[in-house]
Amino acid sequence: RKGVSPPQPFGARLRFLAEADRLKTVLRGTTIFDGSRRENSAEHSWHLALYAIVLGEHSVTDSDPARALKMLILHDLVEIDAGDAPVHGNHDPALQEAKEQAAADRLFGMLPEDQGTNLRALWDEFEAAASDDAIFAKSVDRVQPVMANLECGGGSWIEYDVTIDRLEARVASKIRLGLPAVWEALRPAVEDWFSPEGKAPAE
Amino acid sequence: RKGVSPPQPFGARLRFLAEADRLKTVLRGTTIFDGSRRENSAEHSWHLALYAIVLGEHSVTDSDPARALKMLILHDLVEIDAGDAPVHGNHDPALQEAKEQAAADRLFGMLPEDQGTNLRALWDEFEAAASDDAIFAKSVDRVQPVMANLECGGGSWIEYDVTIDRLEARVASKIRLGLPAVWEALRPAVEDWFSPEGKAPAE
Ligand SMILES: [Ca+2]
Numbered sequence: 391r392k393g394v395s396p397p398q399p400f401g402a403r404l405r406f407l408a409e410a411d412r413l414k415t416v417l418r419g420t421t422i423f424d425g426s427r428r429e430n431s432a433e434h435s436w437h438l439a440l441y442a443i444v445l446g447e448h449s450v451t452d453s454d455p456a457r458a459l460k461m462l463i464l465h466d467l468v469e470i471d472a473g474d475a476p477v478h479g480n481h482d483p484a485l486q487e488a489k490e491q492a493a494a495d496r497l498f499g500m501l502p503e504d505q506g507t508n509l510r511a512l513w514d515e516f517e518a519a520a521s522d523d524a525i526f527a528k529s530v531d532r533v534q535p536v537m538a539n540l541e542c543g544g545g546s547w548i549e550y551d552v553t554i555d556r557l558e559a560r561v562a563s564k565i566r567l568g569l570p571a572v573w574e575a576l577r578p579a580v581e582d583w584f585s586p587e588g589k590a591p592a593e
Numbered sequence: 594r595k596g597v598s599p600p601q602p603f604g605a606r607l608r609f610l611a612e613a614d615r616l617k618t619v620l621r622g623t624t625i626f627d628g629s630r631r632e633n634s635a636e637h638s639w640h641l642a643l644y645a646i647v648l649g650e651h652s653v654t655d656s657d658p659a660r661a662l663k664m665l666i667l668h669d670l671v672e673i674d675a676g677d678a679p680v681h682g683n684h685d686p687a688l689q690e691a692k693e694q695a696a697a698d699r700l701f702g703m704l705p706e707d708q709g710t711n712l713r714a715l716w717d718e719f720e721a722a723a724s725d726d727a728i729f730a731k732s733v734d735r736v737q738p739v740m741a742n743l744e745c746g747g748g749s750w751i752e753y754d755v756t757i758d759r760l761e762a763r764v765a766s767k768i769r770l771g772l773p774a775v776w777e778a779l780r781p782a783v784e785d786w787f788s789p790e791g792k793a794p795a796e
Pocket residue numbers: 668669734
């Protein structure tokens with residue numbers, strides 16, 4: 391196998407970009423919208439970027455679209471080492487966070503120092519949901535799986551036996567912080583699905 | 594199957610985002626970097642966005658990173674209808690362009706009119722390589738498959754029986770317009786692969 395090993399800064403940047411390719415092999419709890427297979431975290435991140443472009447004007451935070459886009463492209467890279475922790479799963483949050491911090495150290499540490507520091511700061515900001523851009527980006531990250539599950543007839547809501555109360559606590563509450571009107575637009579279909587009739591398989 | 598059908602503008606935007614999901618099922622000529630499977634156009638678009646973030650400072654055009662990022666997120670959507678036309682394949686360019694124009698009409702036409710017009714204009718600009726942002730974005734789109742092929746031992750260069758002259762004409766010439774220093778950094782490994790010894794399978 392011929393690797394890519396030119397001198398700095400290209401060597402560092404190109405090795406980081408090659409390593410990032412592995413995000414295409416990290417599988418999530420949700421499926422693609424036709425339900426045919428699990429979604430991977432790279433294509434998921436692309437979809438979120440498209441959501442941010444299309445839904446940006448509904449953001450209630452004073453968000454800079456370019457920063458939010460960057461965050462969404464970067465936000466799942468740590469899953470290369472730490473794996474995906476499905477929002478409705480029962481992972482240990484402290485352990486998962488420790489794994490993700492170690493992954494961020496390793497991955498952003500592959501880049502030339504200034505750039506690694508800048509991109510790591512953007513990832514930290516996203517993780518902390520500590521700014522208008524991060525709140526918007528987090529809303530986008532929460533709303534896309536709701537649509538995936540509605541489109542494929544339940545998806546991870548069935549697999550993880552999710553209740554509407556848990557959806558409210560872990561998902562809707564986050565969407566409302568950044569994209570309340572989008573949540574209101576989706577709510578009737580969500581409530582319908584969680585109603586006793588909604589979960590019954592189609593005839 | 595429960596669809597998503599709230600009123601305008603959400604209905605239009607959410608239906609567009611659901612339709613866009615199909616890009617995850619469009620397979621390209623190249624593989625992911627470990628060679629284990631074909632790459633799909635959605636995860637490819639994510640990877641290009643990351644390339645643009647990481648390599649932006651090497652752009653020789655006066656490119657606006659936010660516009661280039663948007664272009665890269667949008668640029669392959671037309672493949673949902675038109676399919677991927679591999680750069681080393683022998684498709685009819687006029688026919689492929691007609692298919693892509695029809696696809697752009699349909700897909701961007703799903704959005705509220707102002708937004709559809711804006712995003713379509715960005716896609717047209719990318720296709721025409723008619724601006725600094727588009728030249729940078731096109732360079733990124735050409736350089737990532739070179740790295741994929743180097744990483745997996747040849748990939749689509751073997752499948753399409755590519756010569757270094759064809760690579761120069763269809764790929765390197767485009768990379769040089771936007772990211773000449775990145776091409777120079779990759780060139781020794783590329784020339785090595787295309788040398789008589791380089792193509793020999795590893796012992
Ligand atoms: Ca492309």
